[in-house]
Amino acid sequence: MINLKGIEKTFDGNKVLKGINLEIKSGEVVALIGPSGTGKTTLLRTINFLEKADKGSITIDELTIDNEQVSEKDMILMRRQTAMVFQNYNLFRNKTILENVMEGLIVVQKKSKEEAEKIARQEIERVGLLDKVEQYPIELSGGQQQRIGIARAMALHPKVMLLDEPTSSLDPERSLEVLKVLQKVAKTGMTMVIATHEMDFAKYVSNHVVFMENGHIVEEGSPEKIFTDPSQERTKQFVQELENPFT
């Protein structure tokens, strides 16, 4: 279970997160939607401690961290509970596909090389790229790189996987191949938070939708509720605009 309480974040005088409270149950697939510049990326980054929030607390299972007095050590500890999938994949360029997935297992989780390779191969097989293990990221298409990004995150067996618009740098076809992989991942029971503009994904794969605007959570609920019967006027507007962008 993930619990965010009163998360605030300011970038040079610009308050981007204005007190976010959010509970994510184990196994939930959360779609984080909202207009551009709303703070979706920033929120994911504070959960992964790539960015330290100024205020508020973050709980992952038994571990609670108060952002106002968090040490570098605590942040590393929290990062090891989470895994991030980036918009631009961010695979380790100097490592082969297999090494990319094994790296965290060996360096961070101190697994033996044999064990790490076994786990890595399983995850690479799940995303359908076992034939690429010896290649370098530069030799793969964007969609393939992102599938490896997902495999790298999965291999770490995180408590929660954070995905920041995992398909937005991809053309529709490649995008679909990644979404299918994510659907598969969701079925394993992995807890996920996905910032996304892919409405189909939010509708059909997620089981919890969070609508954010301007540093606040405006409304959250089941996909059916948010997409067919939102209680906030603002949510209704946003959803309508997405479904009929030209009207």
Place this chain on the structure above:
Amino acid sequence: MDLEFIMNIFPTLLKTLPLTIYIVVVTAILGFLLAVIVTAIRLKKIPVISQLMDLYTSFMRSTPGLIHIFVVYYGLPVLFRAIGIDINFISRVTFSITALVLYNGAFVSEILRPSYLAVPSQQHEAATSVGMTNWQKHIRVIFPQVLPIALPSLGNALIDLLKDTSLLFLIGLVDIMGQADIIIANTLGVYQLEVYVTIALIYWGCSILLEQVIRFLEKKTGKYLR
């Protein structure tokens, strides 16, 4: 040109080559270590020391190497005598290496800093996000990517270093250049041209060798860029 003379002095000149190689290798290693430290301080922007390091690199890069050699060779003993320490037992080789390390370190730092900064910040974030410590991130992900970026320039710095050793005869070191100077004096300057052409060939040969080593390292460390 007297080819027979060249054949005759060639072995004598080659005999001093190990000294030159020794100075180049030791200086390159120590200079690299110095550069890593200087670069780290400058990148971390540690107040005061960081500015001092900026000053150091700027000064070293903007003044002729010959001056550093003279300043170290003639200046250091005076400086140490002033605080009551006699360093006359220190060999010319040590003085030479000291001067060249200070000079080379500044240049290499100016290579390492932009090379480090050329690694995209996303690579840092990717490593951090999987839970690596700062140290693990640098060793496993960042430094291996800095190397292939820096190597071509490091190769040039190494060849510059080799050429700079030819200044050391001015403080009386008998390296290739020093030996050449002796031969010229002994033959009353008659064979000047032959001697200079010979050592030019020797320096050239060494440079080609160094270039090959760097190329090999470039290939080895940059294979992910293919």
